[in-house]
Amino acid sequence: MRYSKLLLILMMILSWFTVPFVGRASIKRFLPAALFMAIIVRMVNFIAKKRRWWWWYVKVHPSVSGSFPFVCGSFFVGSLWILKFTYGNFMKYMGLNLAVDSIFTYVIEPYLQKFGIASLVRMKKIQLMYVFTVLAFLLYGFQLVKEKVSLKKATYENN
Structure with a gap:
């Protein structure tokens, strides 16, 4: 429990160390969708806090929730x-x-609870999987629409 804040920050930093390996073209292509997903996940966390679906016990800073390293790190x-x-x-x-969300829900979440970082309150694990599935559909749908708009724009500029 003493190192919970450090663990959260470390998870965010380690996630960002992998970004250069994604590649410049992929970052440019998928950055808008990743930003969209970060905004949506932040909104879901706000709703979850109000409805007590889950609770973050650790704060990175007095004004920064423990969900921040997940939103801006792992999820992004x-x-x-x-x-x-x-x-x-x-x-x-x-x-x-499904594989990544299952690992988070059934492997990582119990450790978050064990270390006093976060826990599910009024939500079951299967319900969390439903939330993750909806988020996955939103991410893919956003990217699909973005690609179609980019393709139309490129076609229009070439004519």
Whole structure:
């Protein structure tokens, strides 16, 4: 419990150390979707706090919730990586998302609870998986729309 804040910050920093390996072209292509996902996840965390779906016991700073390292670290960077490896193959995308979300829900979440960082309060693990699935659909849908808009824009500029 003493090192909970350090663990959260370390998780965020380690996530960001992997970004250069995503590649400049992939970052440029998927950055808007990752930013969109970070905003949506932040909004979901706000709703979750009000409805007490889950609770973050540790704060990174007195005015910064413990969810911040997840939103700006793991979820943001994870969105870039997942889109890089799976965009264009929806079944592969959903399979990887299901695997990653299951690991978070059934492996990492119990450790977050054990270390006094966060825990589910009024939400069951399967309900958390439903939330993650909706977020995955939103991420893929946003990227799909963005690609179509970019394609139309490029076609229009070439004519």
